[in-house]
Structure formats: C-alpha cells, structure tokens
Amino acid sequence: MKILIVVPSFRNGGTITSLKNLVSWLDLFKYQIDVFAITNTGSNRDFIANYVNVLGHSLDDKQIGHTPIVSIKNMVFIIVKTLKKLLEKIGIDISPIAFKSVVPKLEKKKYDLVIAFQEGQATRFVSYFKNTKKISWVRCDYSNMLRITNQKPQHKLYANIDKVVCVSEYTKNVFISLLPEAAFKTVSLHNLMSDRLIIEKSMDINELDSNFKFDGFRIVSIGRIDPVKRFSLIPEIVNNLKKRKLNFRWFIIGEGEGKEKELLIDNIFKYSVQNELLLLGEKNNPYPYIKRSDLLVSTSKSEACPNAINEAKILGTPIVATDFGSVYEFIEDNVNGLISPIETIADKIEQMIINETLYNKIKNNISHFKYDNDEIINVLYNDIIVS
Missing domain, CATH: 3.40.50.2000 (Glycogen Phosphorylase B;)
Structure with missing residues (x-):
C-alpha cells in the first residue's frame, strides 16, 4: 500500500512528535510511505527521513520530489508566495490556489491512502485529492480551534474526508457535537508513543x-x-x-x-x-x-x-x-x-x-505505568488504514 502523510511543517510540536512515533512503529515492509510538509521548515526532517521517504520539497520550494518546475513557473510561484504573505496580513487566504496547483503533481504518484496528520491547512490540502481514500487527524479541541480562528464548523471540508481520527474520546465527542453528520466516520485513537x-x-x-x-x-x-x-x-x-x-x-x-x-x-x-x-x-x-x-x-x-x-x-x-x-x-x-x-x-x-x-x-x-501501543496499533491497522 502506498501512503502519503501531509503535515504543516517539521517544526517541534505534538504533531511531529506523533509522526515520529508513528513512523517508528509502522511496518515499513508492508507500506510505502511518503511525507510531505506544506511548509518545509523545522528541525525534524532528517529524523523522519531515517524511516520514510520525505518528499524533497514543499509549497515553499521550487520543486516537488526531484522534478524541476520550469523557470516561468518559478517566477509565478515566487510572486504568488509574496502575494500570499501580503494578503494574509489583511485576512485573505489564497492557500487554495497553491494547493490546487500542487495536488495534481502528487496525484501522479497514485497513492492508495492520503493522510492529513493535523486539522487546518493539512486537512484542507488533502481534501483536494480525488479518487483516493482520505483520512484526517484532529489533534485539538475542535470548538476551541474554531473560536480562536473565528471559523464556523467546516461541514463542506470534512464531507470530502473519508475517515476522521480524533486523538482522544473527549476530542471526538466535541468534534461530532459540531459535525454530527460525520459521527459515522469518526473514531478516537490515542497517539502512539515510542x-x-x-x-x-x-x-x-x-x-x-x-x-x-x-x-x-x-x-x-x-x-x-x-x-x-x-x-x-x-x-x-x-x-x-x-x-x-x-x-x-x-x-x-x-x-x-x-x-x-x-x-x-x-x-x-x-x-x-x-x-x-x-x-x-x-x-x-x-x-x-x-x-x-x-x-x-x-x-x-x-x-x-x-x-x-x-x-x-x-x-x-x-x-x-x-x-x-x-x-x-x-x-x-x-x-x-x-x-x-x-x-x-x-x-x-x-x-x-x-x-x-x-x-x-x-x-x-x-x-508501574506501561503505555498500551499494541491496542493502538491494532485499531490503526484494522479500523483505520485497512477499513
């Protein structure tokens, strides 16, 4: 099975810690895994690359993998990136334009499964993939995230996701209270800990x-x-x-x-x-x-x-x-x-x-505490990846 995992960046934090633990536990003989960072920053890239294939570049770079983009597109990319930063200062997000231009290049790799390893931009990015199974992790109190970002529940976004994984029973209950139509495809699963x-x-x-x-x-x-x-x-x-x-x-x-x-x-x-x-x-x-x-x-x-x-x-x-x-x-x-x-x-x-x-x-x-990774792995393989 060929899997793409999308993260916001490689910066230290709960998402990357969880990714480190995940890739160190997965059966890498059974799965071919690529990791793509929307923003190619952070100090954890090399560690993750020891276990899986980290795609060489991100939305901040001029190429993805090892396929160069012609110079005219480089110029357009630089202009769009600069414009994006300026517009963000006045509350306008043009990320979807960049996402829609990059996703088709990744789709050529024909992934069986695409995982957004965090809510927010990673999930939005993954939602643009077509004809492949899509999973999104929710690593926050969803109601709190909506309040901080001044957003309404993202019904349309999560309609494009096949399964939602919340990292605690509490976060699952909060999530489905705001998106009840997603209850049938939402599960809770604690983070793996190495x-x-x-x-x-x-x-x-x-x-x-x-x-x-x-x-x-x-x-x-x-x-x-x-x-x-x-x-x-x-x-x-x-x-x-x-x-x-x-x-x-x-x-x-x-x-x-x-x-x-x-x-x-x-x-x-x-x-x-x-x-x-x-x-x-x-x-x-x-x-x-x-x-x-x-x-x-x-x-x-x-x-x-x-x-x-x-x-x-x-x-x-x-x-x-x-x-x-x-x-x-x-x-x-x-x-x-x-x-x-x-x-x-x-x-x-x-x-x-x-x-x-x-x-x-x-x-x-x-x-006397022992972390129960075996049960988490069992649910991950049988109820999330394979189902």
Whole structure:
C-alpha cells in the first residue's frame, strides 16, 4: 500500500512528535510511505527521513520530489508566495490556489491512502485529492480551534474526508457535537508513543543545558509558547510559590513568537522571577529534562492527547495538570498525578514539593505505568488504514 502523510511543517510540536512515533512503529515492509510538509521548515526532517521517504520539497520550494518546475513557473510561484504573505496580513487566504496547483503533481504518484496528520491547512490540502481514500487527524479541541480562528464548523471540508481520527474520546465527542453528520466516520485513537525510544533518549545527558543545573526541586513545562499552553501565566504562579519560601526552579522548554512570548517575558520581569523561571528554548530531545525533573506541570487551557504528560508517565515523572477537557483520560487525580484549575495550581505544586508521602505515592504509582501501543496499533491497522 502506498501512503502519503501531509503535515504543516517539521517544526517541534505534538504533531511531529506523533509522526515520529508513528513512523517508528509502522511496518515499513508492508507500506510505502511518503511525507510531505506544506511548509518545509523545522528541525525534524532528517529524523523522519531515517524511516520514510520525505518528499524533497514543499509549497515553499521550487520543486516537488526531484522534478524541476520550469523557470516561468518559478517566477509565478515566487510572486504568488509574496502575494500570499501580503494578503494574509489583511485576512485573505489564497492557500487554495497553491494547493490546487500542487495536488495534481502528487496525484501522479497514485497513492492508495492520503493522510492529513493535523486539522487546518493539512486537512484542507488533502481534501483536494480525488479518487483516493482520505483520512484526517484532529489533534485539538475542535470548538476551541474554531473560536480562536473565528471559523464556523467546516461541514463542506470534512464531507470530502473519508475517515476522521480524533486523538482522544473527549476530542471526538466535541468534534461530532459540531459535525454530527460525520459521527459515522469518526473514531478516537490515542497517539502512539515510542516508549523504548523515549527511555533510550532520556539517558543522553551530553547536551543538557548548563542552566538546567539545580540542586533543589526542578519543575518543567514543555510545549510551544502559544495562548493555549498559557505559559504567560507561569511567572505569576512562580511568584506565588516564591513567596512561600519554597526551594524550586521552573524550566520552560519550547519556542514561540508573537504576543504570547512577549507577554511571558514581560511577566517574568513584572514578577521578578528571572532566577526562578528559566526559558531553555526548543530542544529536539526534551526527554533528559523530563526524566531529571521532579515534576512536570501542564498549564494548558486545552489539550487533545497531551504528549508531554504521556512522556512524563513513561519516564516516571509526577505530573500536575490543569483541568482541561481530556485530562481525565490521561491522569487519575491523586493516583498518578494531581489535577487543578489554573487558579489553584500553585497549591497543588506546593503539595508535591512539601508533602513527601504524597509525592512518593504518586511517583511509585507512575513507575508501574506501561503505555498500551499494541491496542493502538491494532485499531490503526484494522479500523483505520485497512477499513
């Protein structure tokens, strides 16, 4: 079977982490897999190329695969790309024009299955394929995504998709509440996690950031710096904990841009927590940091299938998380982690720092955790790819 997987880019984030795990699990003798990035940016391309065929170029380049486009088309492409950026600034999206010009070139490869590995542009791109089975992954709280992007439910878009895969039962229920006509073709499936690889990579301490050295209680938060993760609220939480005379340091691993990052930095100085809260930036291998932290904290407003929480469980690191919709699928409160509204999360973190009995109970419970990839693989093969 010949499969094309479409992703927005190769930048670090939940989608690419999930893709890494997927390609490391798939039976590559049974499937011929190509990966195409709409925007050919990010540091994970080489890793993915070790497992599958990454198409050489994307919408940002002058060719796809190894087939050159004649110079006149190159000029048109450059003009369209520049025009697209200008129009996006005033709220006009001309991506469909580019998508319609690229899809026919990919269709010549005669794929049996085309997968949009994320909602949004990847799904829109895949929707233009004809005469092939199309699957779309939904990796967000769909209602929250519509609200943030000021869109209405995308009935017409998903009518062109043969199967929809939501990465938690919660996200599935939200999705079909807004698109009830898609209920018959929508399933829930947690992300695959390469637990062996995660554990192996957690042992690599050669490139640990020197700023991570600290003898007290280490807290880590991981993810892209955007409004959904709410990292800009962490400085106030840190200040709250600082006033309680606790010996801790909080590290944020991830990158971002725009207002959320500006607000995060502004708040670090506003609350004078430069010594207690450190931004370590993007890390291709975050696992040594999770493994060597005493606590992973998720401040998210919304999560679909939280990779960082699952990774922490695999590595035996206790968790405190906010009460986002899907959290109860992944954390059993007071058993393998603590769940709290964002307003009282400082209290839960303090409990984990000062209550040794509670902390050790949760850490012991997590030490017995095993991620069930076998069931996920079974559903993926039999109910999604083959069906």
